[in-house]
Amino acid sequence: MSINMFDRELDNLKELLTMAMNAVIADSLEVETDLVHPDAQLVADLGMSAVTKRRLTREISFIFDCPEVELSSAMKVKQLVDHVANIEFSRLYPNLSAQVA
Numbered sequence: 001m002s003i004n005m006f007d008r009e010l011d012n013l014k015e016l017l018t019m020a021m022n023a024v025i026a027d028s029l030e031v032e033t034d035l036v037h038p039d040a041q042l043v044a045d046l047g048m049s050a051v052t053k054r055r056l057t058r059e060i061s062f063i064f065d066c067p068e069v070e071l072s073s074a075m076k077v078k079q080l081v082d083h084v085a086n087i088e089f090s091r092l093y094p095n096l097s098a099q100v101a
Contacts (some may be wrong), residue, residue: 013092021081024063028056033090038078043069064088 025042026033029052042048046084048056057068066087071080075087 006056010089013089014081017088018081020063021060021084022077023024024059025056025077028052028059036077036080039078040077042075042077042080043073046077048073060084 008056022036024033025046026036029042029048030045031046040046042053042056053071057071060066060067063088064084066084069080069083069087
């Protein structure tokens with residue numbers, strides 16, 4: 001697979017993951033989906049509390065079949081999406097450097 005096709009495939013997968021993550025975040029934090037954007041902070045902008053933080057970590061773990069993620073109070077949506085993307089993509093492409101070469 002060429003690097004260009006591979007990059008496009010990863011971009012498409014990340015876009016789909018972002019949409020899914022935004023929905024999970026909105027549902028878990030009980031906010032409108034349009035409030036969930038890359039620069040929104042989970043606590044300051046979306047009102048994540050201790051209870052909703054636990055709900056969000058459980059939902060992410062369940063839906064994406066991954067270990068519970070660490071959420072900091074200053075974490076932004078983009079950072080969380082990137083973290084989950086790294087987990088998911090490492091499973092899809094465990095030897096990423098070998099495939100690109």
